[in-house]
Amino acid sequence: MEIVVCVKPVPEAETRLRVAADGARLDAEGVKFVLAGYDESAVEQALLLKEAVAGSTVHAIALGPAPRTEEVLRAAVALGCDKASWIEVPSGGSDDPLDAARILAAAIRGLPHDLVLCGKQAGDDESGLVAGALAEALGVPGFGYVVDLRWDAARSRFTFHRAVESGQESWECPGPIVIGLQQAWNDPRTAKLPAILKSRKATITKIAASGAAASVATPEKFELPAPRTGAKMIEYRTPQEAAEKLVRILREDAKVFP
Amino acid sequence: MSRRTLVVGEVRQGHLADVSLEAAGRAIELTEPTAVVGFVAGSGAEAAAGEFARVGIADVRWTDAGSGSDASAGRIAPTVAALAREIEADLVIVGGTTFGRDLAGALAIRWDAVSATGVTDVRREAGAIHVRRPVFGGRATETRRLAGPRVVLALRPHAFAVPSVTPTTVRTSGFAFVEPAPSWREAKLLALEPAAAGGGPALADASIVVSGGRGVRAPENFRLVEELAASLGAAVGASRAVTDAGWRPGTFQVGQTGKAVSPQLYIAVGISGAIQHLVGMVSSRVIVAINSDPSAPIFRVADYGIVGDLFQIVPALTAEIRRVRGP
Ligand SMILES: Cc1cc2nc3c(=O)[nH]c(=O)nc-3n(C[C@H](O)[C@H](O)[C@H](O)COP(=O)(O)OP(=O)(O)OC[C@H]3O[C@@H](n4cnc5c(N)ncnc54)[C@H](O)[C@@H]3O)c2cc1C
Numbered sequence: 001m002e003i004v005v006c007v008k009p010v011p012e013a014e015t016r017l018r019v020a021a022d023g024a025r026l027d028a029e030g031v032k033f034v035l036a037g038y039d040e041s042a043v044e045q046a047l048l049l050k051e052a053v054a055g056s057t058v059h060a061i062a063l064g065p066a067p068r069t070e071e072v073l074r075a076a077v078a079l080g081c082d083k084a085s086w087i088e089v090p091s092g093g094s095d096d097p098l099d100a101a102r103i104l105a106a107a108i109r110g111l112p113h114d115l116v117l118c119g120k121q122a123g124d125d126e127s128g129l130v131a132g133a134l135a136e137a138l139g140v141p142g143f144g145y146v147v148d149l150r151w152d153a154a155r156s157r158f159t160f161h162r163a164v165e166s167g168q169e170s171w172e173c174p175g176p177i178v179i180g181l182q183q184a185w186n187d188p189r190t191a192k193l194p195a196i197l198k199s200r201k202a203t204i205t206k207i208a209a210s211g212a213a214a215s216v217a218t219p220e221k222f223e224l225p226a227p228r229t230g231a232k233m234i235e236y237r238t239p240q241e242a243a244e245k246l247v248r249i250l251r252e253d254a255k256v257f258p
Numbered sequence: 259m260s261r262r263t264l265v266v267g268e269v270r271q272g273h274l275a276d277v278s279l280e281a282a283g284r285a286i287e288l289t290e291p292t293a294v295v296g297f298v299a300g301s302g303a304e305a306a307a308g309e310f311a312r313v314g315i316a317d318v319r320w321t322d323a324g325s326g327s328d329a330s331a332g333r334i335a336p337t338v339a340a341l342a343r344e345i346e347a348d349l350v351i352v353g354g355t356t357f358g359r360d361l362a363g364a365l366a367i368r369w370d371a372v373s374a375t376g377v378t379d380v381r382r383e384a385g386a387i388h389v390r391r392p393v394f395g396g397r398a399t400e401t402r403r404l405a406g407p408r409v410v411l412a413l414r415p416h417a418f419a420v421p422s423v424t425p426t427t428v429r430t431s432g433f434a435f436v437e438p439a440p441s442w443r444e445a446k447l448l449a450l451e452p453a454a455a456g457g458g459p460a461l462a463d464a465s466i467v468v469s470g471g472r473g474v475r476a477p478e479n480f481r482l483v484e485e486l487a488a489s490l491g492a493a494v495g496a497s498r499a500v501t502d503a504g505w506r507p508g509t510f511q512v513g514q515t516g517k518a519v520s521p522q523l524y525i526a527v528g529i530s531g532a533i534q535h536l537v538g539m540v541s542s543r544v545i546v547a548i549n550s551d552p553s554a555p556i557f558r559v560a561d562y563g564i565v566g567d568l569f570q571i572v573p574a575l576t577a578e579i580r581r582v583r584g585p
Contacts, residue, residue, distance in 0.1 A: 013514070013533060017398050026398070037514055098366050098373060123514075125393055125400075127375050132363025141440040142332045144360045157444070163509060163517075165358045165460045166270050167452040173445040180360075183507075216372050220388065221330055221401035231547060231563030239574035242564050246546065247578050249562060250273030254522040254544045256466070 001151065001176075002057040002112040005046040006104055006134075007076055009033035009068040010124040017224055024219040025095070026124075033068035038119025042181045044188040046117050046151055047080045053151050059083040059111060063100050063209070065091035066108055070204055078191035078199035085205045087112075094215040097125060101133035106211030108138065114175035115158065120144050120182045132181030141173050144180035261348040263289050265315070266338055267298040267306065268357050269329075274298065274309040276420060277353025277463070281413050283421035285351045288382050291315060291426070295345050297338065297433070300329025304430065311428040313421050319385065319433040327446040331360035336436040339368040342408075344536070349387065353464070354412035371408035378541075380416040387411070395537025414520055414541075416465055418488045461510070466495030466523045469512055471535075471580040472499035473500065473528020473549065473568055480505055482572045483527050489579040495539075497529045513538035528568045530555025548572065 011017075011031045012152040014208075035043065043060065060076035062069045066088060073084040087107055108116060116138070119183040121128035128144060135142020149160040157174040165181060191199070236242035250256050263285045267278035278298075285294045296310035296318035310318045321337055323329040338361065342350055346435035350365060359375050362401040364467035366373040378399075387404045387413065418457040461467065468490065469485035480500070487494045495517070496510040512519055514534040524542035529535060531547070531554055538560050539545070548571050558565045566570055 011394075013537075017394060019405065025400075041515075075402045076438075096372065098363075101363065101367070123395070126391075126395070128359045128371075129363035129366065129373055129375060132332060132335075132360045133367045134363075136335060136364040136367040139440050139441070141439070141445040142364065143330070144363075159379050164357065164450075165275075165463045167450050167460075168509070169450050170448040171446065172448060174441075175377075176441070177445075182342070201365055216405040218403045218405070219400060222400075222401075223396070223399045225399070231545075231557045231560035233552075233563045233565065236564070236566075239566065239570040240578070242259070242566060243574040243578035246562060246564060246575060247582055250544070250546075251582070254523070254561070258543050 001049065001053045001114045003056060003115045004047060004108055004113045005042050005058060005060050005076070005081065005116065005117045006130065007039040007043065007060055007072055008036045008061045009062070009064055009072040010036040010120050010122055013123065015035070019222050019224060022151060023221060024221050028091070031074050033072065034086045036119055036122045036124070038121060038123070038181060039126070039140070040188055041183050041185055042117040042119045042178050043076050043081065045181055045183060047189070049115070049151060053153065058081045059085065061085045061087070061104065061107060063087040063089060063103055065089060072198045073204055074202060075191065077202045078171050079189060080195070083205070084202065087207045087209050088207050093126065094217075095219065096214070096215040096217040097127040097129040098133055099212040099215050101130045102137060102211045103209050104130070104132050105137035107207045114176040116176070118178070118180050120136045120180040128180065131178050135178035138174045138178065139178070140178060142178035142180070143171065145182045146179045147183045149181065149183070177228075194212045204241060215247055262293045262295055262345050263349040263351060264338070264342050264345060264347040265294060265296050265357070266350060266352040266361060267310065268294055268353060268355060269298055269300055269302045272302045272305065274306045275355070276351060277358070277415045279313050279412070279420040280416070280418040281351045281353045282310060282315055284380065284413060284418045286314060286421065288349070288380065288457040295319065295347070295434070297341055299323045299334045303329070303435050308428050309428040311425045314423040314426050315347075316426045316428050318428055318430045320430060321433050321435045323435055330447065331357050331363045333438050333442055333445070334363035335361060335368050336438050337433065338365050340434055340436045342369055348406050348408060350410045352410070352412050354414050358412040362410050366410045369408055369410070371410045372404045373410040374402060374404060374546065375412040376413050376414045378414050387403055392541050395518070396541035397537070415463060416520060416522060461493045461495055461512070462517050462519060463551075464519070465521050466490050466492035467495050467521045467539075468492045468525045468527065469495035469497065469529060470500060470527045470558070471497035471529030474500070477505035479569070484577045486525070486527070486572050486579070489576045489583070496536050521584060526556050526560070527572060529556055530554050531559065
């Protein structure tokens with residue numbers, strides 16, 4: 001099975017966010033970039049499928065500026081991806097997820113692919129647009145919010161579930177297919193030191209960016225919420241008093257229920 | 259004359275979902291009722307189409323999505339694009355559910371549009387659409403300018419109110435289903451199991467969420483959290499400590515690797531407030547925390563806090579809510 005997994009470098013979860021001088025975007029100075037959370041899950045899923053289906057190849061692909069994009073690709077290789085391709089774009093360029101999807105689609109068209117995996121959304125812009133857009137651009141079925149993705153070898157098709165608002169859907173579909181993964185692994189693999197060292201010398205294939213029109217999405221403002229002053233603490237002598245005070249606040253001040 | 263706005267609705271249990279009415283309400287404020295066209299697809303679409311009347315939309319199209327097959331977002335995106343072209347829309351608005359967000363990506367490609375999801379505010383100014391949306395798990399907000407000529411927006415559930423207007427009479431008409439790529443023929447929806455037991459509105463959709471954490475101590479005590487939720491008509495959530503321990507299934511989990519929720523009211527019971535939990539709920543409108551540890555980080559993001567033993571506070575709160583809301 002030929003598996004392509006799309007990964008994106010995003011600021012580490014613990015990053016202290018700061019606003020750039022132009023007021024319109026994140027100040028990336030000194031920020032450590034890592035594999036986006038759901039993308040890490042997508043890599044884990046790709047590797048699990050590879051282990052289950054003999055003769056599979058996992059190809060990690062990423063779009064973004066140096067050096068962070070190359071770094072996350074090496075991290076993906078250290079985890080066990082067989083190949084890595086990098087579509088380098090200048091830093092500070094378009095951050096429109098649809099541009100990213102168009103460029104990724106143009107690159108993936110030229111690669112063998114039975115399954116294209118993405119995280120369901122990136123931890124930074126949280127747009128969740130890429131999987132659906134990639135599928136439409138590649139002309140294949142696409143599904144976001146997928147869990148329990150498996151390969152049914154006897155019937156040559158993927159089976160999976162989707163957690164939607166009204167419940168859980170069960171699906172089957174042959175490849176090629178695009179999946180936005182919602183799965184969370186409690187213990188995704190971590191790279192071992194020898195693999196990390198080896199990944200530093202791995203070949204990262206460069207692919208030229210093509211396929212995106214001039215973006216019509218422009219960032220205007222990036223704001224951090226006023227620091228929360230902390231909760232208003234409810235003083236009480238008995239649990240009943242605490243309950244009465246809270247209910248009064250919720251009804252009268254916060255107006256969250258009648 | 260200004261161009262038209264298309265609102266893509268979602269049918270749930272035979273009715274138009276609240277998020278679709280919220281989207282319709284916002285569409286009307288951005289243009290005018292007569293410039294808004296509603297659309298629904300799938301089984302029950304024809305009946306649900308009429309419900310757009312509740313928010314004052316008079317022109318509604320529907321399709322049965324190729325008789326018998328599902329109306330998943332990718333499958334109907336080509337139909338939505340065709341309708342948007344036919345009515346000369348410059349804006350398509352959808353509720354930002356799993357369906358809405360999947361649709362936004364596919365439609366943006368098919369209709370050659372720009373798109374934003376998770377939108378909490380939108381205005382039209384000088385020929386462009388400006389949207390605000392939380393990013394980084396609600397730790398920041400971005401404003402983007404989306405210059406047309408075609409824009410697709412998925413609105414964050416509950417960020418906008420369902421308008422109360424005098425219902426109109428609605429004209430519904432069928433719209434021909436446009437076949438998606440041939441490979442869709444083999445994609446099969448085998449089953450839909452209703453949301454996990456315990457009743458209450460589905461987590462991601464709920465306007466009130468009550469979540470329990472490790473502080474609850476044992477699976478049988480989780481009943482306290484569920485009773486409080488039931489008294490409020492709320493959905494039940496959990497921290498990962500709870501789902502990892504198997505006290506409740508993974509579908510209950512709120513946070514980075516669970517569901518992101520943004521209800522009107524979020525009550526965290528016995529949850530410490532780890533960053534991975536916070537990213538799934540900080541954008542809730544009002545946050546209440548009940549925790550025995552006054553230094554628990556959850557109090558830093560909460561609006562109201564009660565320091566105390568949940569085994570005493572929660573039953574008292576449930577009783578008080580039942581008392582004021584009536585049986
Ligand atoms: C990659 C990754 C992803 C993760 N994703 C998620 C996620 O999606 N969602 C998530 O929730 N977590 C997630 N976590 C785990 C997260 O880091 C925390 O471990 C978890 O949220 C802790 O759950 P908790 O608050 O219930 O438990 P604890 O942190 O143990 O807190 C229990 C709280 O209960 C209070 N308490 C105890 N007894 C009482 C009492 N009698 N009355 C009142 N209060 C009491 C304590 O003071 C304490 O604050 C993730 C972690 C990692 C590494």
